[in-house]
Amino acid sequence: MFRGGNGPLQVTELDWQHPLTDAFIQSARELGIPANTDYNGANQAGVSAAQRSIYRGRRCSPAHAYLHPALTAGNIDLRVNALATKILFDNGRAKGLCYHRGGRQFKVEATREIILCGGVFNTPQLLQLSGVGSSESLNDLAIPVVHHLPGVGQNLRDHCYIPVSARVRNIKSLNERSRGIPLCMEVLKYVFGRRGLLALQPSLCYVSWKSRPDLTDNDIQIAYAPASYDANRDMQLNDYPGVTCAPWQHVPKSKGVVQICSRDALDPPRIQPNYLQEPTDREVLLAAARLSRDILSARAFSDFFESEDQPGRDVNTDDEWYDYMRQSVGTGYHPVGTCRMAPVSDPTAVVDSELKVHGIQALRVVDASVMPNIPSGNTHASTLMIAEKGSDMILGKSPLPATEL
Ligand SMILES: Cc1cc2nc3c(=O)[nH]c(=O)nc-3n(C[C@H](O)[C@H](O)[C@H](O)COP(=O)(O)OP(=O)(O)OC[C@H]3O[C@@H](n4cnc5c(N)ncnc54)[C@H](O)[C@@H]3O)c2cc1C
Structure with missing residues (x-):
């Protein structure tokens, strides 16, 4: 059970x-x-x-359990030692990504959607660098505001x-x-x-x-x-x-x-x-x-x-x-919550119930930052459950039937 x-x-x-x-x-x-x-x-x-x-x-890490078998399947192009620096938008839709690797800047375009999983500190960082965050803070750094979303980076637990x-x-x-x-x-x-x-x-x-x-x-x-x-x-x-x-x-x-x-x-x-x-x-x-x-x-x-x-x-x-x-x-190394899942009416909300960033198209967050509150236990298993559920939603799979406990 x-x-x-x-x-x-x-x-x-x-x-x-x-x-x-x-x-x-x-x-x-x-x-x-x-x-x-x-x-x-x-x-x-x-x-x-x-x-x-x-x-x-x-250690049976997520890389060992999930990524390595997926790489063997051959349909992933993995670029390591690369730092995502900016999400590119076109009319409120996430269209691509800039990244830094080996001292050079690169750009990739997304055909379907972009999924952020940089963790509790770096996912809000990347959103803010890209113009998604509190307009006041972005204006202070002269970053053009793509979407005013004041919850980005808040609610660190x-x-x-x-x-x-x-x-x-x-x-x-x-x-x-x-x-x-x-x-x-x-x-x-x-x-x-x-x-x-x-x-x-x-x-x-x-x-x-x-x-x-x-x-x-x-x-x-x-x-x-x-x-x-x-x-x-x-x-x-x-x-x-x-x-x-x-x-x-x-x-x-x-x-x-x-x-x-x-x-x-x-x-x-x-x-x-x-x-x-x-x-x-x-x-x-x-x-x-x-x-x-x-x-x-x-x-x-x-x-x-x-x-x-x-x-x-x-x-x-x-x-x-x-x-x-x-x-x-x-x-205790269990930070969560900086891109909080909540309804758009909530001023601290960042993603909706399908992990999509409010107000932006084709952009999801799948990591510990989406947790609305901190779980009563260590956070690794909860993060993996978010990733499992997130992958089902991205693939358009129907939710599993509810279980009576
Ligand atoms: C020292 C330590 C001990 C822990 N011990 C436990 C434990 O015993 N039990 C437990 O349940 N949990 C533990 N945790 C917590 C658990 O590891 C986290 O909850 C979990 O890893 C969160 O997963 P995540 O995917 O949100 O982020 P992360 O695992 O941090 O993954 C984010 C990834 O994104 C990459 N990244 C970030 N920014 C960028 C960028 N701009 N461009 C490209 N890549 C980027 C990072 O390098 C990283 O690989 C521990 C954490 C730490 C740090």
Whole structure:
């Protein structure tokens, strides 16, 4: 009912057992969070070992699952290392595209339609560069307005998180396995059996739970890894064994914006996420962070727990936590929403229910930017579903019959 078994994208269960993941799951259960063997099934709530798109030790990416087989069929002309710089219009119809490749500019014409899939930051960037966006902002950059669509680049949503990490004892974490001789051993394991550290995803367990006991639905998520980053060295693992929880809110209300700052497609757009702008977002994240601390402090984890690393035991009151949030909040890498699907009457709308850009002919968006709101989970699967549905609509296929759940 909730998943098939013969689609192009392989999804597998975590096949790597470790005392630090077992202890994490037991600690969460000790706090009353039930174990859930399929959080992508009927019920998301609980603590689970992560499911992942890794098959036989290799990532099953959308390129691997969809693009490579399509290329083999021979009806795609793929141009890599090419940067789309501008959509060309004729009387409100998308007619072609300029792109930059190897220091040269090229132009292609579309016979049917143009489909944008540059992602949450670059799709609105390309629309704005091409004259589709807020007329006021376009006028500021002297870009001729093709269509005033103020929602382009608005409604940026993301799962933002703060790290809650601990130093552990009596055991090796991934920190030690990822350097020196142990890393050489992991490389050998991978080369000869596609197993071990190099065949793992970063988060090995997930918790979906409630920020308050009176809620009926879960509203927070915690990703867990038996590894920890050094707070003082960017993206470097600690020199001692550690574990990390990354708590976030399922559906934050805060909204950010993506806006070009120049007419040059090579200039990155300004990304203003406005994380935690809404007070409720701060409250819910605080509850998720406290739950992370409680899980790592539970009895089932006590054989391994040595001390809290981040934020550290001197952070206790709400204000101390909020101060820590301001210093350490970061992206959960799930941005969505900057070309929002909504009826044309909605001032934030960019695409209609068939993913077509409002007010323009022959132009669709098929990527995570069309999500009206952020999903209560990681965004990769939702994006693939948009792409599957989008391809059916482009091909003119009838929708599948509705299923009773
Ligand atoms: C570090 C990281 C970790 C993540 N981990 C997870 C996870 O564990 N689970 C999960 O569910 N989700 C995860 N995500 C989120 C997931 O990857 C995204 O939700 C998903 O990839 C969004 O797909 P998209 O097609 O909208 O955009 P993208 O995947 O970003 O694809 C956009 C593509 O367009 C190309 N492009 C952009 N602009 C141009 C241009 N002007 N010309 C030509 N090409 C262009 C880009 O190079 C890119 O290839 C993660 C994301 C990141 C960054």
